[in-house]
Amino acid sequence: MIRARKLCKTYRVHRRPPGLLEALRSVVRRRYEEVRALCDVSFDIAPGERVGFLGPNGAGKTTALKILSGLLYPTSGSVTVGDFVPQDRRTEFLHMITLVMGQKQQLLWDLPPAETFAMNRALFDLPRDEADATQKELVDLLEIGPLIGKPTRQLSLGERMKCELVAALLHRPRVLFLDEPTIGLDVSMQARVRDFIRRYNESTGATVLLTSHYMEDVAALCPRVIVIDKGHLVYDGDLRTLARRIRPEKRITMHFSSLPAPGELDRLGNCVARSELQATLAVPAAQVTEAVRAALGRLPISDISVEDPPLEEIMQEFLGGQPANGGVRSA
Amino acid sequence: MRRLRHYARLLAVQMRTSLTLAVQYRFDFFLEGALALFWLAITLIPLLVVYSRRESVAGWSFPEALVVVGWFSVLKSVLDGGVTPSLNFVVEGVRKGTLDFVLLKPADAQFLVSTARFEPWRILDFLGSIAVLVYAFHRLGHAPRAGDLMVGLALFGVALILLYSLWILVVSVSFRVVKVDNLSYLFISIFDAGRWPIDVFKGALRLIFTVVFPLALMTTYPAQALLGKLTSAHALLAGTGGLAFAAIARFVWKRALRAYTSASS
Ligand SMILES: Nc1ncnc2c1ncn2[C@@H]1O[C@H](COP(=O)(O)OP(=O)(O)OP(=O)(O)O)[C@@H](O)[C@H]1O
Ligand SMILES: [Mg+2]
Numbered sequence A: 001m002i003r004a005r006k007l008c009k010t011y012r013v014h015r016r017p018p019g020l021l022e023a024l025r026s027v028v029r030r031r032y033e034e035v036r037a038l039c040d041v042s043f044d045i046a047p048g049e050r051v052g053f054l055g056p057n058g059a060g061k062t063t064a065l066k067i068l069s070g071l072l073y074p075t076s077g078s079v080t081v082g083d084f085v086p087q088d089r090r091t092e093f094l095h096m097i098t099l100v101m102g103q104k105q106q107l108l109w110d111l112p113p114a115e116t117f118a119m120n121r122a123l124f125d126l127p128r129d130e131a132d133a134t135q136k137e138l139v140d141l142l143e144i145g146p147l148i149g150k151p152t153r154q155l156s157l158g159e160r161m162k163c164e165l166v167a168a169l170l171h172r173p174r175v176l177f178l179d180e181p182t183i184g185l186d187v188s189m190q191a192r193v194r195d196f197i198r199r200y201n202e203s204t205g206a207t208v209l210l211t212s213h214y215m216e217d218v219a220a221l222c223p224r225v226i227v228i229d230k231g232h233l234v235y236d237g238d239l240r241t242l243a244r245r246i247r248p249e250k251r252i253t254m255h256f257s258s259l260p261a262p263g264e265l266d267r268l269g270n271c272v273a274r275s276e277l278q279a280t281l282a283v284p285a286a287q288v289t290e291a292v293r294a295a296l297g298r299l300p301i302s303d304i305s306v307e308d309p310p311l312e313e314i315m316q317e318f319l320g321g322q323p324a325n326g327g328v329r330s331a
Numbered sequence B: 001m002r003r004l005r006h007y008a009r010l011l012a013v014q015m016r017t018s019l020t021l022a023v024q025y026r027f028d029f030f031l032e033g034a035l036a037l038f039w040l041a042i043t044l045i046p047l048l049v050v051y052s053r054r055e056s057v058a059g060w061s062f063p064e065a066l067v068v069v070g071w072f073s074v075l076k077s078v079l080d081g082g083v084t085p086s087l088n089f090v091v092e093g094v095r096k097g098t099l100d101f102v103l104l105k106p107a108d109a110q111f112l113v114s115t116a117r118f119e120p121w122r123i124l125d126f127l128g129s130i131a132v133l134v135y136a137f138h139r140l141g142h143a144p145r146a147g148d149l150m151v152g153l154a155l156f157g158v159a160l161i162l163l164y165s166l167w168i169l170v171v172s173v174s175f176r177v178v179k180v181d182n183l184s185y186l187f188i189s190i191f192d193a194g195r196w197p198i199d200v201f202k203g204a205l206r207l208i209f210t211v212v213f214p215l216a217l218m219t220t221y222p223a224q225a226l227l228g229k230l231t232s233a234h235a236l237l238a239g240t241g242g243l244a245f246a247a248i249a250r251f252v253w254k255r256a257l258r259a260y261t262s263a264s265s
Helices: A020-028 A061-068 A091-096 A113-123 A128-142 A157-169 A187-204 A215-221 A239-246 A264-268 A285-298 A311-320 B002-024 B026-051 B062-096 B099-103 B109-114 B122-140 B146-177 B181-195 B203-212 B215-226 B232-259
Strands: A002-015 A031-045 A050-054 A076-081 A097-101 A175-179 A207-211 A224-229 A232-238 A249-256 A270-275 A278-284 A301-307
Touching: A002 A061, A031 A061, A031 A076, A031 A224, A050 A061, A050 A187, A050 A215, A061 A076, A061 A097, A061 A175, A061 A207, A091 A097, A097 A157, A113 A128, A113 A157, A113 B002, A128 A157, A128 A187, A157 A187, A175 A187, A187 A207, A187 A215, A207 A215, A215 A311, A224 A239, A224 A311, A232 A239, A232 A311, A239 A311, A249 A285, A264 A270, A264 A278, A264 A285, A278 A285, A285 A301, B002 B026, B002 B109, B026 B062, B026 B122, B026 B181, B062 B099, B062 B109, B062 B122, B062 B146, B062 B181, B062 B215, B099 B109, B109 B146, B109 B232, B146 B181, B146 B215, B146 B232, B181 B215, B203 B215, B215 B232
Parallel strands: A031 A232, A050 A207, A050 A224, A097 A175, A175 A207
Antiparallel strands: A002 A031, A002 A076, A224 A232, A249 A278, A249 A301, A270 A278
């Protein structure tokens, strides 16, 4: 469905040092600087896949989505989405895709979302009854019936995001590019939006490409992740495989009914967090059963749980220890 | 045919949106209307001042110059009501990156940005300007001949095309320099010179206002046509000029789209 080959994008930015004098000088002689946002990125995505783009701020995720949706021209390399080159901006292509940006909105600020929906219906030349049916379906799914008649500026962030989704999906696109669709939403709203995206994907078979800084989103939605760092693709594959490889360990969290004897804890494993009546140990996956049995036998345990280490931490370690232009690691 | 219907429908929807936006702020609606008429009156002052001391300027009598001013005001009302609001829309879209959403829609981007916003109350301005034109011909003591009127109307179309093309060029520049507030201000300031007949200007300025920023083609020639003073050679020149500008504008626009980098995030 999506095919990217040796994709590079270099922005030419006009650099202007701070200060009035410098500003005046730069009017006469402009200095340009090249920012490499993407470098030799290649991947293939099959129809119906849900893929997460991960990477720190400024990694090039948004740039990649903008190239895939045809907004930007790649500096070199090639992209196809379906049978189209996105930059041609063919009508059939634009009917097939959608781009949602958590940071920007297409809803008309002073008018109710329903006006934007009507506008998009005309723009995409959708038959009225078909568009009405889709709109009703989406509105019901997201439970925003009473909101779409209120001016957008009076809606909360989460309500607005849900309306953005309806506006973006009215033409039933088969490829969804979602750039931080859950940014700024509370935990339950995030879960709702996530659920919605999954359901859309499952019921329509649409391909979903998503970026998010919330690991929960990616873990819950995307069986496959593509990690980009400083413009380079550094991992492409299953998120859990990556996690296991970076941190082949489990976390055992224990609550105590009374203070455990000193020294006992250290014998069980590496202690990563400790307070008076609580401790978290990092234990290699293979030794978890043994460690739990030992803990239950020797320590005054009131509660115990075993979990994977937090994904945030794993990503941090992965990206922190990454050389600037390291080779591709794949699962 | 289906395509034409699609675009007609789009135009209707865009206009409806602008109208809905306008009536949302009803107070603004009337205030802006009143202001527009006030500015029209202000426009006449320099003319009155100049003609209070002499009979004719560069071969133009007062009523004749008034035809130019009336014509200029008609164009200006179209500019303020139909062109500048869209210009501001695009400039803001480029700066904030919301133009992304326009480019993602399956319709011609130039059409979409050109029809993005209207200010319906400018119709008052338009009607006021027509009144000035009517008054000028009343002072002249005769109405324009039917043939002259036809040429005048045709040149009105040419003037609109010119105005629009210049505007597209300004927008195209905004893709590169991003902050074009000053540019649109400059545009409007230069356009203001159109209230004077072209013969008032001498030398380089006259050449610039005919070829580079064709004010002469936009206001003087049509006014001359109405007055029955325009040669057919000049009329033809105006027509070709309009088409040439439109072609250049479309070409530059297409190139500019490639340079669009979209604001980050
Ligand atoms: N329009 C632009 N002009 C110039 N440079 C840009 C532009 N957009 C992005 N960049 C630069 O390109 C790089 C990648 O930016 P991009 O927005 O793709 O990152 P990102 O991965 O989406 O980051 P984030 O997680 O913060 O959203 C950054 O260094 C950024 O400064
Ligand atoms: Mg981003």
